[in-house]
Amino acid sequence: MREIKLSLKEPFIPPLDCSVINTDNFYQNSLEEIKALKIWRGNREVSLEDVFSIHEENISEQGDIKIYIEGDLSKARRIGQGMSFGEIIIKGNYGLYLGAHMKGGKITVYGDCGSWVGVEMEGGFIEVKGNVGDYLASSYRGTTKGMKGGTILVNGNCGVEACGWMSGGIVKVMGNSGIFPGIHMKGGIIYVKGDCAGRAGANMIAGRVIINGKVDDILPSFKIEEVRGSVKVGDEKIEGPFYVFVGDLSDEGDGRLFVHVNNNPHLKKYEEYIP
Amino acid sequence: MKEYRDILCPVCGCLCDDIEVNVENNSIVKVQNACAMGASKFLNFSKERLKNPLMRKNGELVPCSLNEAIDHISRALVKAEFPVIYGFALSSCEAIKVGIELAEEIGAVIDNQTTVCHGPGVQGLQDIGQVSCTLGEVKHRADLIIYWGSNPQDAHPRHFERYSLLPEGRFRGGKKDRKLVVVDVRKTATARMADFYIRIEQGKDFELISALRALLRFEDIEQEQVAGIPKEKVEELAEMMRSCEYGVIFFGQGLTQTIGKDRNGDNLFALVRDLNKFTKFLVMPIRGHYNVTGSNEVLTWQTGFPFGVDLSKGYPWYNPGDTTVVDIFRRGENDLTLVVGSDPLAHLPRRATMHILEHPLFTIDPSMSLTAMASNVVIPSAFYGLEAEGTAYRMDGVALPLKKIVEPPEGILPDEEILRRILEKVKEIRGK
Numbered sequence: 001m002r003e004i005k006l007s008l009k010e011p012f013i014p015p016l017d018c019s020v021i022n023t024d025n026f027y028q029n030s031l032e033e034i035k036a037l038k039i040w041r042g043n044r045e046v047s048l049e050d051v052f053s054i055h056e057e058n059i060s061e062q063g064d065i066k067i068y069i070e071g072d073l074s075k076a077r078r079i080g081q082g083m084s085f086g087e088i089i090i091k092g093n094y095g096l097y098l099g100a101h102m103k104g105g106k107i108t109v110y111g112d113c114g115s116w117v118g119v120e121m122e123g124g125f126i127e128v129k130g131n132v133g134d135y136l137a138s139s140y141r142g143t144t145k146g147m148k149g150g151t152i153l154v155n156g157n158c159g160v161e162a163c164g165w166m167s168g169g170i171v172k173v174m175g176n177s178g179i180f181p182g183i184h185m186k187g188g189i190i191y192v193k194g195d196c197a198g199r200a201g202a203n204m205i206a207g208r209v210i211i212n213g214k215v216d217d218i219l220p221s222f223k224i225e226e227v228r229g230s231v232k233v234g235d236e237k238i239e240g241p242f243y244v245f246v247g248d249l250s251d252e253g254d255g256r257l258f259v260h261v262n263n264n265p266h267l268k269k270y271e272e273y274i275p
Numbered sequence: 276m277k278e279y280r281d282i283l284c285p286v287c288g289c290l291c292d293d294i295e296v297n298v299e300n301n302s303i304v305k306v307q308n309a310c311a312m313g314a315s316k317f318l319n320f321s322k323e324r325l326k327n328p329l330m331r332k333n334g335e336l337v338p339c340s341l342n343e344a345i346d347h348i349s350r351a352l353v354k355a356e357f358p359v360i361y362g363f364a365l366s367s368c369e370a371i372k373v374g375i376e377l378a379e380e381i382g383a384v385i386d387n388q389t390t391v392c393h394g395p396g397v398q399g400l401q402d403i404g405q406v407s408c409t410l411g412e413v414k415h416r417a418d419l420i421i422y423w424g425s426n427p428q429d430a431h432p433r434h435f436e437r438y439s440l441l442p443e444g445r446f447r448g449g450k451k452d453r454k455l456v457v458v459d460v461r462k463t464a465t466a467r468m469a470d471f472y473i474r475i476e477q478g479k480d481f482e483l484i485s486a487l488r489a490l491l492r493f494e495d496i497e498q499e500q501v502a503g504i505p506k507e508k509v510e511e512l513a514e515m516m517r518s519c520e521y522g523v524i525f526f527g528q529g530l531t532q533t534i535g536k537d538r539n540g541d542n543l544f545a546l547v548r549d550l551n552k553f554t555k556f557l558v559m560p561i562r563g564h565y566n567v568t569g570s571n572e573v574l575t576w577q578t579g580f581p582f583g584v585d586l587s588k589g590y591p592w593y594n595p596g597d598t599t600v601v602d603i604f605r606r607g608e609n610d611l612t613l614v615v616g617s618d619p620l621a622h623l624p625r626r627a628t629m630h631i632l633e634h635p636l637f638t639i640d641p642s643m644s645l646t647a648m649a650s651n652v653v654i655p656s657a658f659y660g661l662e663a664e665g666t667a668y669r670m671d672g673v674a675l676p677l678k679k680i681v682e683p684p685e686g687i688l689p690d691e692e693i694l695r696r697i698l699e700k701v702k703e704i705r706g707k
Contacts, residue, residue, distance in 0.1 A: 013356070013357070013607065013608065013609075013610050014356045014357035014587075014608055014609070014610060015357065015606075015608050017588070040587070040588055041356060042355075042356030042357030042382070042587055042608075042610070043355075043356060043357060043358075043381070043382025043383070043587040043588070044356055074606070075606060075607075075608055077597075095606075096597055115596055115597070116594075116596075116597075134596065135596070140594050141398060141401070141537075141593075141594050141595050141596065142398060142401035142402065142593075144402070161538070179534065179535065180535070180538060183538060184402075199481060199482075199535070199538075202481070202485070202538065202542075203541075203542070203545075217482070219481075219482060219485050220482055220485055220486035220489060220496045220497075220498050220501045221485040221486060221488060221489040221494070222497075223494070223495075223497060224497060248485070249489045249492060249494045250484075250485050250488030250489045250492065250542075250545070250549075251488075251545070252492065270497060273497045
């Protein structure tokens with residue numbers, strides 16, 4: 001097992017493109033080579049050592065690699081990009097594109113994260129202890145490829161448009177969600193334990209959006225199908241009962257929107273439409 | 276006295292090209308055909324304008340020479356690690372081209388007013404695609420005209436008269452052959468002229484569009500009201516849209532800057548796409564500044580992206596939310612701001628603007644704006660379409676020539692020339 005510790009030397013103004021900080025890249029390189037890796041600070045290329053102090057500990061034959069990163073990284077981008085194994089642990093707030101295009105391994109953040117966590121993610125596990133920004137497990141703007149696989153667990157709230165254009169994988173948000181969870185969704189599951197600000201499942205074609213808390217309104221392009229006792233999110237069984245809506249009919253979609261019955265008494269009017 | 280005909284009006288996105296202007300002793304004395312906004316600019320633009328470059332010394336803005344100002348800005352640009360260049364909706368396409376070259380040279384983020392205006396509509400276009408046309412086609416053929424979250428009677432006063440409702444077209448004879456529908460949160464001047472007015476609940480545009488799209492697929496709506504409108508009225512609107520011969524939706528910031536933003540545009544474009552299964556239907560944004568469309572066009576043909584382009588790594592990268600100015604300012608990431616013909620301090624959110632003031636701020640603007648007052652260096656520029664010629668794009672993407680009708684005050688250059696001199700100086704400092 002290689003354990004590599006990075007701690008931020010001093011706060012910085014311009015954004016920091018840290019796409020080289022991923023387990024695959026570090027595993028292939030010696031400590032000296034890692035220190036000399038180039039990253040972008042604004043429009044300047046600097047070496048990793050200029051920004052972080054870097055130490056290596058615990059070299060043993062067993063296990064693969066763990067990277068610890070410390071400091072206020074709220075302007076950092078692309079840590080863990082495309083990684084396929086090992087683990088990254090971030091202590092502090094983090095910026096954009098965490099685990100972009102990630103294929104495997106694990107990332108844990110002890111703090112809040114910015115937007116595009118798990119953008120175009122294909123596999124692996126991301127856990128954020130705090131809140132995340134917008135476009136969780138989503139696509140880049142203007143593209144139609146969201147998260148394909150893997151799991152994301154957010155212990156806090158998420159912003160708008162979580163799981164946009166998602167086609168596979170599981171996302172669990174233990175707090176509340178902004179508007180448009182599951183927009184343009186083509187597959188996969190998003191579970192929001194708290195409340196949702198609305199427009200859940202807009203333009204979805206397939207997949208599941210599960211809202212356990214309160215949601216003010218259902219889009220007019222959704223049709224009620226039934227009331228179901230429980231729903232499965234991966235291995236976990238979430239107890240209901242849930243109203244099950246089909247949609248988005250404006251896109252001839254066949255996705256399912258689950259909304260908890262007990263937390264949404266104002267949706268009782270839909271029961272008369274149950275076929 | 277000299278008389279000019281067919282002059283372009285450099286005010287709004289209508290870019291009316293039939294203005295007649297009389298000039299006497301290098302000053303405009305009479306304007307014909309222009310709306311109140313246009314006439315006011317033609318007659319009053321030279322009042323309260325900036326005549327000297329200014330530089331902040333000991334906390335005060337004091338006059339300086341143009342060379343001194345350009346030298347100061349260029350040195351700061353070369354030093355900056357993440358500069359932002361913002362503006363260009365009031366510049367010519369030629370100036371925007373030089374601005375992009377400068378951004379590429381110094382590794383800057385370049386953004387235009389689209390970012391706080393019709394950017395969400397542009398993003399909707401990228402997701403779905405846009406069925407559109409030129410305004411001439413609307414004039415000759417449209418029989419159903421829908422204004423959604425836009426109020427041209429107040430903001431684009433000649434839009435009705437020249438392009439949509441009132442003109443005699445080849446196949447339509449003015450208002451009698453056309454139907455006007457207005458979707459808005461309040462009864463605006465435009466809504467008062469409507470044959471069918473829909474008062475939509477604030478921030479519920481997406482819901483109404485979704486309902487219309489579901490109705491077009493012959494689905495039933497399981498709600499009594501959508502967006503505060505009775506279901507029957509929504510069905511009536513859907514039927515009206517489906518049965519027209521040639522429909523067009525003009526949408527404004529009432530749609531793009533309300534809750535949902537780009538997803539409203541996205542869903543609207545999808546609605547228009549769906550409508551084309553039944554009839555001919557088109558959609559067009561009502562753009563504000565006269566060359567904001569041009570700033571998108573030039574940026575797109577030069578970099579591939581319409582606004583919010585990050586060139587800091589030497590190649591263009593675009594992702595609104597990351598590379599757009601409001602977000603960069605809000606996160607406090609840039610260390611220099613160069614403003615070209617815009618007033619971000621007056622228009623952007625307060626938290627975003629507070630960051631601009633912490634770092635060097637430079638402005639190129641014909642008049643003294645709030646941003647200019649707070650800048651470290653201000654360079655006055657000439658007014659395009661009045662004191663300088665160039666190219667501008669109308670809201671439907673038609674390129675038109677801006678003409679020079681009066682001489683600018685001595686020593687005042689257009690944006691293009693100022694930016695070119697800065698670019699040359701930057702190259703000189705960097706030893707190229």
